[in-house]
Amino acid sequence: MPEKCVFCDIVNKKIKAFVVYEDLNSIAFLDIAPRSAGMTIIAPKQHYIEFDENLESSTTVFQAAQIVGKMIKKALNPLTVDFSIIPSQEVPHFHIRVYPVYEKEIPLVENQPMQTTEQELNDVANKIKAVHVEMPKKEVPMPEVKDEKSTGPSRSKEDVYWIKRESEVT
Ligand SMILES: [Zn+2]
Structure with a gap:
């Protein structure tokens, strides 16, 4: 952990x-200087800088970000x-x-952060927290790869022979 890192302090509950x-x-x-209501930061609890310093962690952080994204959609109904x-x-x-x-409220970099109060941030946080989101735990199936044994249009023996011949030639 570096000397002083605000996010580590948040993880360790040293700052509110x-x-x-x-x-x-x-x-x-919540970002306390949001450019749109409900702007949220998702960070790993472990301190690292670059995404590829810990790919496994970065993957889970993105999963968490997707959960938060869904929570925000349900709670705040943005476009x-x-x-x-x-x-x-x-x-x-x-x-x-x-x-x-x-x-x-379009969160462009050039836009000034919104004026917001602790009470407003608290209300937004409570709205988001109240939402429960289930994420699929199953692995995402890859697109099906057709092979000779698939039930698709069947090839005659002759066709297969010529495909074979072609790949032998190339
Ligand atoms: Zn840190």
Whole structure:
């Protein structure tokens, strides 16, 4: 752990944050200077900077970000949610941002952070926390690869012979 890292302090509960989601590996908390209501940061509990310093952890952080994205969609009803993984000079601790996008609140970099109060942040956090999201635990099936034995249109022996011949020639 570096000398001073705000996200590590949040993980270790040394400083207060509006936590909306937490699991073994990750923690998600509201950005206190959001560009749209409900803008959330998801970080691994372990301190590292680059995504590929711990790919397994970064994968779980993204899973957590997807859960948070779904929670935000249900709780705050934005048009959509955007994700970003952009390293921060200020806080060199890997994180993913989830930005709810509303009709009038588009989270552009050039936009000034919204004026918000602790009470508002607390209300938004409570709304998000109240949502329960189930994520599929199954592995995602890969697109089916057709092989000769598949039940698709069957090839005659002759066709197969010529396919074989061709691959022998090439
Ligand atoms: Zn840290």
